[in-house]
Amino acid sequence: MPPRVGLYPGAFDPVTLGHLDIIKRAVKIVDRLVIGVAIASSKAPLFTLEERCAMLTAEAEQLAQGTEIVVRPFQSLLMHFAEEVGAQVIVRGLRAVADFEYEFQMTAMNQQLNREVETVFFMADPAHQAIASRLVKEIAILGGNIDSFVPPAVAVRLKDKLAQGAG
Secondary structure (H helix, E strand, O other), X not given: OOOOEEEEEEOOOOOOHHHHHHHXXXXXXXXXEEEEEEOOHHHOOOOOHHHHHHHHHHHHHHHOOOOEEEEEEEOOOHHHHHHHHXXXXXXXXXXXXXXXXXXXXXXXXXXXXOOOOEEEXXXXXXXXXXXXXXXXXXXXXXXXOOOOOOOHHHHHHHHHHHHOOOO
Protein backbone atom coordinates (compact mmCIF):
# COMPACT_ATOMS: atom_id res chain seq x y z
CA MET A 1 0.00 0.00 0.00
CA PRO A 2 1.46 3.40 -0.95
CA PRO A 3 2.13 5.86 1.87
CA ARG A 4 -0.74 8.18 2.78
CA VAL A 5 0.42 11.77 2.19
CA GLY A 6 -1.24 14.71 3.91
CA LEU A 7 -0.84 18.39 3.15
CA TYR A 8 -1.26 21.04 5.84
CA PRO A 9 -1.19 24.45 4.13
CA GLY A 10 -0.98 27.88 5.70
CA ALA A 11 0.93 31.13 5.95
CA PHE A 12 2.26 30.30 9.45
CA ASP A 13 3.21 33.93 10.16
CA PRO A 14 4.18 32.97 12.83
CA VAL A 15 3.59 29.33 13.69
CA THR A 16 1.39 29.09 16.79
CA LEU A 17 0.59 26.45 19.38
CA GLY A 18 -2.69 25.94 17.51
CA HIS A 19 -0.80 25.08 14.31
CA LEU A 20 1.42 22.66 16.23
CA ASP A 21 -1.63 20.99 17.79
CA ILE A 22 -3.04 20.32 14.30
CA ILE A 23 0.34 18.94 13.15
CA LYS A 24 0.55 16.69 16.21
CA ARG A 25 -2.84 15.21 15.38
CA ALA A 26 -2.31 15.05 11.61
CA VAL A 27 0.77 12.84 11.94
CA LYS A 28 -1.49 10.19 13.48
CA ILE A 29 -3.43 9.74 10.22
CA VAL A 30 -0.75 10.06 7.51
CA ASP A 31 2.60 8.47 6.76
CA ARG A 32 4.06 11.68 5.35
CA LEU A 33 2.93 15.22 6.19
CA VAL A 34 3.87 18.06 3.89
CA ILE A 35 3.52 21.43 5.58
CA GLY A 36 2.94 23.86 2.74
CA VAL A 37 4.03 27.38 3.57
CA ALA A 38 2.14 29.80 1.37
CA ILE A 39 4.27 32.58 0.00
CA ALA A 40 1.28 34.86 0.77
CA SER A 41 2.78 38.09 -0.53
CA SER A 42 -0.70 39.63 -0.62
CA LYS A 43 -0.89 39.25 3.17
CA ALA A 44 2.44 41.12 3.64
CA PRO A 45 3.85 38.60 6.13
CA LEU A 46 6.00 39.85 8.99
CA PHE A 47 8.43 36.94 8.64
CA THR A 48 10.15 36.05 5.38
CA LEU A 49 9.33 32.79 3.70
CA GLU A 50 12.69 31.39 4.79
CA GLU A 51 12.07 32.40 8.42
CA ARG A 52 8.61 30.85 8.46
CA CYS A 53 9.93 27.61 6.95
CA ALA A 54 12.81 27.49 9.44
CA MET A 55 10.52 28.05 12.44
CA LEU A 56 8.11 25.37 11.23
CA THR A 57 10.87 22.87 10.53
CA ALA A 58 12.36 23.34 14.00
CA GLU A 59 9.02 23.05 15.78
CA ALA A 60 7.44 20.29 13.66
CA GLU A 61 10.35 17.85 13.78
CA GLN A 62 9.65 17.35 17.49
CA LEU A 63 6.13 16.13 16.63
CA ALA A 64 6.89 13.55 13.93
CA GLN A 65 6.05 10.38 15.95
CA GLY A 66 7.51 8.24 13.17
CA THR A 67 5.82 10.22 10.40
CA GLU A 68 7.97 11.98 7.83
CA ILE A 69 7.39 15.73 7.99
CA VAL A 70 8.49 17.98 5.14
CA VAL A 71 8.18 21.77 5.09
CA ARG A 72 7.86 23.26 1.59
CA PRO A 73 6.94 26.70 0.30
CA PHE A 74 4.31 27.04 -2.41
CA GLN A 75 2.77 29.78 -4.51
CA SER A 76 0.46 27.80 -6.75
CA LEU A 77 -3.18 26.87 -6.47
CA LEU A 78 -3.53 24.65 -3.40
CA MET A 79 -4.92 21.73 -5.40
CA HIS A 80 -2.02 21.94 -7.86
CA PHE A 81 0.42 21.85 -4.95
CA ALA A 82 -1.45 18.90 -3.40
CA GLU A 83 -1.14 17.00 -6.67
CA GLU A 84 2.56 17.96 -6.96
CA VAL A 85 3.38 16.49 -3.54
CA GLY A 86 1.14 13.45 -4.02
CA ALA A 87 -1.25 14.37 -1.20
CA GLN A 88 -4.43 12.34 -0.84
CA VAL A 89 -5.55 14.45 2.13
CA ILE A 90 -5.59 18.18 2.85
CA VAL A 91 -5.49 18.86 6.59
CA ARG A 92 -7.25 21.93 7.96
CA GLY A 93 -7.94 23.24 11.45
CA LEU A 94 -11.21 24.80 12.54
CA ARG A 95 -11.44 27.28 15.40
CA ALA A 96 -14.89 28.79 15.00
CA VAL A 97 -18.03 28.92 12.86
CA ALA A 98 -16.43 31.59 10.66
CA ASP A 99 -13.59 29.17 9.85
CA PHE A 100 -16.14 26.49 8.98
CA GLU A 101 -18.01 28.70 6.51
CA TYR A 102 -14.81 29.62 4.67
CA GLU A 103 -13.42 26.06 4.73
CA PHE A 104 -16.74 24.58 3.60
CA GLN A 105 -16.66 26.75 0.49
CA MET A 106 -12.97 26.00 -0.17
CA THR A 107 -13.56 22.26 0.19
CA ALA A 108 -16.41 22.38 -2.33
CA MET A 109 -14.21 24.23 -4.82
CA ASN A 110 -11.29 21.85 -4.26
CA GLN A 111 -13.59 18.87 -4.86
CA GLN A 112 -14.50 20.35 -8.21
CA LEU A 113 -10.80 20.56 -9.07
CA ASN A 114 -9.87 17.05 -7.89
CA ARG A 115 -12.30 14.59 -6.32
CA GLU A 116 -9.47 12.23 -5.37
CA VAL A 117 -8.08 14.59 -2.71
CA GLU A 118 -10.09 14.63 0.52
CA THR A 119 -10.14 17.42 3.10
CA VAL A 120 -9.95 16.43 6.76
CA PHE A 121 -10.81 18.90 9.51
CA PHE A 122 -9.49 18.94 13.05
CA MET A 123 -11.36 21.00 15.58
CA ALA A 124 -9.02 23.27 17.47
CA ASP A 125 -8.23 22.19 20.98
CA PRO A 126 -10.30 24.45 23.27
CA ALA A 127 -7.06 25.78 24.76
CA HIS A 128 -6.05 27.07 21.31
CA GLN A 129 -9.37 28.19 19.80
CA ALA A 130 -8.69 31.91 20.18
CA ILE A 131 -5.16 31.79 18.78
CA ALA A 132 -4.63 33.38 15.38
CA SER A 133 -1.27 34.45 13.98
CA ARG A 134 -2.72 37.87 13.15
CA LEU A 135 -3.78 38.42 16.76
CA VAL A 136 -0.47 37.11 18.14
CA LYS A 137 1.40 39.68 16.05
CA GLU A 138 -0.95 42.45 17.16
CA ILE A 139 -0.51 41.54 20.83
CA ALA A 140 3.28 41.45 20.41
CA ILE A 141 3.33 44.80 18.57
CA LEU A 142 1.37 46.37 21.43
CA GLY A 143 3.74 44.93 24.04
CA GLY A 144 1.54 42.12 25.32
CA ASN A 145 2.71 38.71 26.49
CA ILE A 146 2.53 36.09 23.71
CA ASP A 147 4.21 33.25 25.58
CA SER A 148 1.01 31.21 25.92
CA PHE A 149 0.25 31.41 22.18
CA VAL A 150 3.52 30.41 20.49
CA PRO A 151 6.47 28.12 21.25
CA PRO A 152 9.30 29.79 23.22
CA ALA A 153 11.69 29.96 20.24
CA VAL A 154 8.99 31.61 18.10
CA ALA A 155 8.24 34.14 20.84
CA VAL A 156 11.92 35.10 20.91
CA ARG A 157 12.05 35.45 17.12
CA LEU A 158 8.89 37.56 17.07
CA LYS A 159 10.15 39.87 19.81
CA ASP A 160 13.52 40.19 18.02
CA LYS A 161 11.81 40.93 14.71
CA LEU A 162 9.73 43.68 16.30
CA ALA A 163 12.78 45.12 18.08
CA GLN A 164 14.46 45.41 14.66
CA GLY A 165 11.66 47.71 13.58
CA ALA A 166 9.48 45.29 11.61
CA GLY A 167 5.73 45.48 12.03
